[in-house]
Amino acid sequence: MLTLTLRRATLLGIPALLLAGGIVAAGAMMRSVPENLDLALEKPTAAGLYKAAIAPQSAPLTVGQMHAWTVTLQTANGAPVEAAKIGIKGGMPQHGHGLPTAPQVTKSLGQGRYLVEGMKFNMRGWWTLDLAIDGPKGTDTVTFNLVL
Ligand SMILES: [Cu+2]
Structure with a gap:
């Protein structure tokens, strides 16, 4: 029972960490749009x-x-x-x-x-x-x- 609980915690925990990391990474990328982009249409x-x-x-x-x-x-x-x-x-x-x-x-x-x-x-x-x-x-x- 304890093993099952731990395994479940691990299974749930890793995706949560990946998701949190992804959100942080996405935030960093949104801030870093290059400033000197040629925006001519x-x-x-x-x-x-x-x-x-x-x-x-x-x-x-x-x-x-x-x-x-x-x-x-x-x-x-x-x-x-x-x-x-x-x-x-x-x-x-x-x-x-x-x-x-x-x-x-x-x-x-x-x-x-x-x-x-x-x-x-x-x-x-x-x-x-x-x-x-x-x-x-x-x-x-x-x-x-x-x-x-
Ligand atoms: Cu995108």
């Missing part, structure tokens, strides 16, 4: 083939709700880029997890604008949004930083 792509901009369709951004975004894609010279394929990934670099949903471009809005639906952020903190662009000038990527 419009920037050249990594290889300079395009200029990309992202904009939420409603503001302020809320945690835990689905929202739509617009991606605007231009050539380096500022001409709208039509008929590009845009893949969207993202996550929280400090937490090692991705987006809780799988947002997708659902519509071309014309003038190089694309509708992205299904975006959701389930935590506050530093998020990245990574676009993989496959367009007439070639493939390129761009990463945006968001702090919620």
Whole structure:
């Protein structure tokens, strides 16, 4: 009986300690969002083939709700880029997890604008949004930083 009680205490105690440690670690990570993040929502792509901009369709951004975004894609010279394929990934670099949903471009809005639906952020903190662009000038990527 005593053995059983001890074993149960151990089984319950270890997860409780891990949980407490996790909460402390999460608190530390929330405080340490890098101060010099580039928060620009419009920037050249990594290889300079395009200029990309992202904009939420409603503001302020809320945690835990689905929202739509617009991606605007231009050539380096500022001409709208039509008929590009845009893949969207993202996550929280400090937490090692991705987006809780799988947002997708659902519509071309014309003038190089694309509708992205299904975006959701389930935590506050530093998020990245990574676009993989496959367009007439070639493939390129761009990463945006968001702090919620
Ligand atoms: Cu997180």
